[in-house]
Amino acid sequence: MQLSVLKTRVAALLELATKGQTSLPNANQVLEGTLTVVRAAYGDGENRLANIRSSAEAYFKQDPSADYAIIHCMQVCGGVLANLKEEIDAGLLDSLEARVTGDVLSDLVKLARTALEEAGDGARNVGAVLTAAAYEDTLRRLLRKAAIADKEKLADVITSLKDAGFLVGPEVGVAQSHLNFRNRALHAQWDALDRTVINTVLAFVEQLLLKHFA
Secondary structure, eight states: OOHHHHHHHHHHHHHHHHHSOOOHHHHHHHHHHHHHHHHHHHOOOHHHHHHHHHHHTTTTTTOTTOHHHHHHHHHHHHHHHHHHHHHHHTTHHHHHHHHHHHHHHHHHHHHHHHHHTSOSHHHHHHHHHHHHHHHHHHHHHHHHHTTOOOOSSHHHHHHHHHHTTSSOTHHHHHHHHTHHHHHHHHTTOGGGOOHHHHHHHHHHHHHHHHHHOO
16 A cells, blocks of 8 residues: 555544544444554554454443444544554654565565576576566666656656656666666576676666665
């Protein structure tokens, strides 16, 4: 879930939790919605989600339709949602999202380097494909971070990142110069690839990760 969509959904649920009618359907909607946005924000942490559900449903076993049970559920969810809203507004979720993205892409780079440490054309080819994937995925995730709609052509992605100021100076030319490598690697044109070029692309990807997703 994109951060802007998450923020809008949290605001709507918080409004319903604090100002909506204290009915059982509303309470269920708020609770399930709260669990959904918490999962989207922090991942599928079973303990966190179970604790929220347990706290919110503390009085439902006594009388599911009782006002005090419904109000308690709304209050628990309202507190969770208010905290999540504050963390989004403070930019904490931006940092979390960037770190997760960085970790995923860094793992892809590590796999590419591991493949390239082995001798032979087969290892080189695997490393080339992984590097091409890391290169493209990094640029497209950077476009998402810039809140720009995705583009079909990678060349247009680079242009959009340049216009948005996410690629500056020599980065633009370097990103464009690697387009041919990406096309050759993903279309299995192995004879047109060499380890020096692959390592150059990997270094560029790592530079972008450190700058934008560290």
